[in-house]
Amino acid sequence: MxxxxxxSPEAAENINLDGLAELASLVAAAQDALTDxxxxxxxxxxSEGITLLDRLTRNEGxxxxxxxxxxxxxxxxxxxxxxxxxxxxxxxxxxPPAKGGVVGLCKLGCNDGTQEGLRLVSLIAEHLSESMREMxxxxx
Amino acid sequence: xxxxxxxxxxxxxxxxxxxxxxxxxxxRNKTAKIxxxxxxxxxxxxxxxxxxxxxxxxxxxxxxxxATLLESSIEFHVDPVDKFELDRKEVxxxxxxxxxxxxxxxxxxxxxxxxxIPGLEEGSETFYTEAGxxxxxxxxxxxxxxxxxxxxGVPHKCPIxxxxxxxxxHDYFKKRGIRDKVNIKYHYPINRIHSIExxxxxxxxxxxxxxxxxxxxxxxxxxxxxxxxxxSMEGSExxxxxxxxxxxxxxxxxxxxxxxxxxxxxxxxxxxxxMEGHDNVYVVGDTTNLPVSKTGSAAHFEAxxxxxxxxxxxxxxxxxxxxxxxxxxxxxxxxxKATYANFNYxxxxxxxxxNKSMHWFKMSYNKMYWTSVRGLL
Numbered sequence: 001m002x003x004x005x006x007x008s009p010e011a012a013e014n015i016n017l018d019g020l021a022e023l024a025s026l027v028a029a030a031q032d033a034l035t036d037x038x039x040x041x042x043x044x045x046x047s048e049g050i051t052l053l054d055r056l057t058r059n060e061g062x063x064x065x066x067x068x069x070x071x072x073x074x075x076x077x078x079x080x081x082x083x084x085x086x087x088x089x090x091x092x093x094x095x096p097p098a099k100g101g102v103v104g105l106c107k108l109g110c111n112d113g114t115q116e117g118l119r120l121v122s123l124i125a126e127h128l129s130e131s132m133r134e135m136x137x138x139x140x
Numbered sequence: 141x142x143x144x145x146x147x148x149x150x151x152x153x154x155x156x157x158x159x160x161x162x163x164x165x166x167x168r169n170k171t172a173k174i175x176x177x178x179x180x181x182x183x184x185x186x187x188x189x190x191x192x193x194x195x196x197x198x199x200x201x202x203x204x205x206x207a208t209l210l211e212s213s214i215e216f217h218v219d220p221v222d223k224f225e226l227d228r229k230e231v232x233x234x235x236x237x238x239x240x241x242x243x244x245x246x247x248x249x250x251x252x253x254x255x256x257i258p259g260l261e262e263g264s265e266t267f268y269t270e271a272g273x274x275x276x277x278x279x280x281x282x283x284x285x286x287x288x289x290x291x292x293g294v295p296h297k298c299p300i301x302x303x304x305x306x307x308x309x310h311d312y313f314k315k316r317g318i319r320d321k322v323n324i325k326y327h328y329p330i331n332r333i334h335s336i337e338x339x340x341x342x343x344x345x346x347x348x349x350x351x352x353x354x355x356x357x358x359x360x361x362x363x364x365x366x367x368x369x370x371x372s373m374e375g376s377e378x379x380x381x382x383x384x385x386x387x388x389x390x391x392x393x394x395x396x397x398x399x400x401x402x403x404x405x406x407x408x409x410x411x412x413x414x415m416e417g418h419d420n421v422y423v424v425g426d427t428t429n430l431p432v433s434k435t436g437s438a439a440h441f442e443a444x445x446x447x448x449x450x451x452x453x454x455x456x457x458x459x460x461x462x463x464x465x466x467x468x469x470x471x472x473x474x475x476x477k478a479t480y481a482n483f484n485y486x487x488x489x490x491x492x493x494x495n496k497s498m499h500w501f502k503m504s505y506n507k508m509y510w511t512s513v514r515g516l517l
Contacts, residue, residue, distance in 0.1 A: 027497065031496050031497075034500075036196075036476075036499075036500075036503050039500045039503050039504060040503050040504070040506065040507055042504075043503065043504035043505075043506070043507040043508055044507040046504075046507075046508070047507045047508045047509075047510055047511045048510075050511050050516060051510070051511055051514055051516065054514075054516055
């Protein structure tokens with residue numbers, strides 16, 4: 001809480017001086033703690049970070065992707081995708097190695113899960129190829 | 141509009157990237173095109189050579205691939221120009237290809253000319269090339285005491301370098317504990333210790349404090365490599381054990397060979413930065429004959445003006461701004477403190493006391509340079 005006394009010009013000056021002294025001691029501490037190599041490494045990381053950020057923010061494709069990812073259904077899709085990776089990783093660890101051959105392929109094709117998966121992938125591929133064709137039509 | 145940039149140093153690279161950003165829509169709709177021709181696939185951070193000479197940086201830290209520094213919309217070729225045909229708006233490269241242009245930017249830089257002084261190349265160490273900087277460090281490392289002379293030719297790249305190398309020599313020998321066995325003597329060609337008056341005023345007491353001797357009006361005439369004596373045109377001599385030279389510079393040979401400017405310096409309008417008599421030809425950095433420092437900083441501020449003007453010519457048909465001679469130079473005052481000189485055509489620099497924060501600023505800039513040439517800073 002600020003009192004009347006704290007608001008006097010002398011008090012304000014003291015606060016300023018205390019602030020400056022604190023800043024000076026912070027700079028002195030940094031000078032003691034840091035070496036030229038540390039400063040150089042930090043500057044390098046900062047420099048590369050800015051460059052990367054510049055490239056990312058001017059990348060039309062990436063910005064569009066981020067806008068699409070703002071949609072709730074796409075966020076749910078990402079969650080599903082990451083869950084699928086986890087489940088697939090677990091399943092592959094316990095499943096016996098594939099024996100190969102046409103019979104094995106037919107068995108896999110008869111699996112309803114495989115059929116669902118193939119349908120999803122082919123749907124994505126269908127929309128992707130439509131979109132790419134449209135982009136080329138517009139001269140992109 | 142075809143924009144051709146000859147030279148991939150600091151000035152050329154900043155202009156190319158800056159234009160690529162400013163003319164993004166024109167490049168996309170194919171009404172503007174930027175092409176760069178360079179003599180090398182590598183881009184060197186030249187101020188780093190001074191650090192290599194004192195073992196503070198490794199040579200490989202100074203390089204990046206030029207193609208990685210350029211915006212993807214810039215067409216880049218490693219194919220140095222051989223012939224400028226300004227009347228036909230064409231250049232021909234070493235490979236024999238011809239490139240036409242509507243606007244040309246010449247950013248070919250400068251080179252050291254140690255051979256102009258008999259004995260200078262064989263008798264002295266210099267840090268203006270990678271091999272020279274590495275050799276200088278090895279010589280410094282072996283040095284156990286004696287006379288170290290610094291001699292300076294004019295004009296030369298980075299006017300602050302003679303003072304910086306002197307401070308660094310003092311700190312280097314002090315750190316090795318042999319400063320009392322080393323006499324450092326600084327020789328400068330005019331009648332004060334630096335061409336920029338305020339730098340001379342600032343550096344003199346620093347030299348006195350460090351016990352550095354100095355002699356002015358010392359223009360190197362020859363170096364007697366056998367006797368280890370450097371002689372001046374004014375008649376004085378200095379017996380050295382280790383001689384550090386900052387040789388005279390010229391513009392690149394291609395500029396002299398094409399008669400574009402005496403000693404390779406192109407006559408340039410000091411405000412518009414166009415080649416005299418050619419409004420569609422811009423000159424940047426060391427290549428100009430302007431009375432400003434031949435430094436990356438000058439090239440940077442010139443590049444900002446040139447790219448703004450070229451972009452405005454493409455968009456509205458006229459240039460919009462002028463160069464005021466701005467240069468901002470860091471000055472390393474040894475190995476742990478620095479100051480800076482900020483000046484332009486009208487205002488001389490006002491130097492402050494050196495401190496560690498400015499040294500860190502300079503150390504940081506050594507890395508931030510890559511952000512700078514990409515046109516971001």
